[in-house]
Amino acid sequence: MKKADIFEFYRRLADANPSPETELAYGNVYQLLVAVVCSAQSTDVGVNKATRRLFEEVKTPAQMVQLGEDGLKEHIKTIGLFNGKAKNVIALSEILVRDHGGEVPADRDALEALPGVGRKTANVVMNTAFGAETFAVDTHIFRVGNRTGLAPGKTVLAVEKALDKRTPHPFRIGAHHWLILHGRYVCKARTPECWRCPVADLCRFKPKTVPPKGKSAPIQVD
Structure with a gap:
């Protein structure tokens, strides 16, 4: 994925979820x-x-x-x-x-x-x-990094290093959460929902999945 596309990739995820957080519940x-x-x-x-x-x-x-x-x-x-x-x-x-x-x-x-x-x-x-700029690579982030072309790597550590190298400011702190949530709910393991993905046109994955019957792809608004 090109440098300009990477910035746009994160920008769209950030626009959709400006303050991403872990879904784990905790008090301290x-x-x-x-x-x-x-x-x-x-x-x-x-x-x-x-x-x-x-x-x-x-x-x-x-x-x-x-x-x-x-x-x-x-x-x-x-x-x-x-x-x-x-x-x-x-x-x-x-x-x-x-x-x-x-x-x-x-x-x-x-x-x-x-x-x-x-x-x-x-x-x-x-x-x-x-608030450290770290990238915790789980199965979701490993998949998204490789599938999209954002941060390809054969190992978890390779993907982490690629993300660290390629993720620009101001997205470095939130990147971990955006990518996990994207992999969990949109870029799913078995059948990615490309038809409703906000970054599908930037993604290197082919072929893109199509909407199920009765559903249509949302209109992309920049």
Whole structure:
């Protein structure tokens, strides 16, 4: 995708959603970290249902440690891989209490050192909580980056580096959210809904999908 097209790509997504946010529910930075850890291979909707009562009870790492692994499992047992996630959340909470004064560090390397926190999770927290220009590449962003030609790459890290290199200001902070939402609701895995995509004419994907019977493509207004 050409430089001018990339700017226009983001401009249109930004016009449609000027203030993009994560769909995970949380009340503070610590709860965000827990929610993102729990979201691996799970939907945001499912995580929000599982953490609703948990976050009413637990707001700090110390409170999570007091709740304990078994208590946490009771709250998140409806989401996938809950046993391992509970173990990691308790372990990272203990480290936050012991080494970081109960606060989530605003440092990607420090975040990645926590149990259950990989590069993607660290990037989400850095971007969402601390306003860092990071690009958390999940399956949606990996697909959108490659399918559209925005940021092609054979690996997650390659796509992340391509996004970092090619995403211009003033779109760098919001890019992560725009791309996830676009991949989740429009540029879907099996059947992208090109017929209602606001950036279809900029996208390198061929052939474009057509509207289902009874529906028509929206008129593009610049």
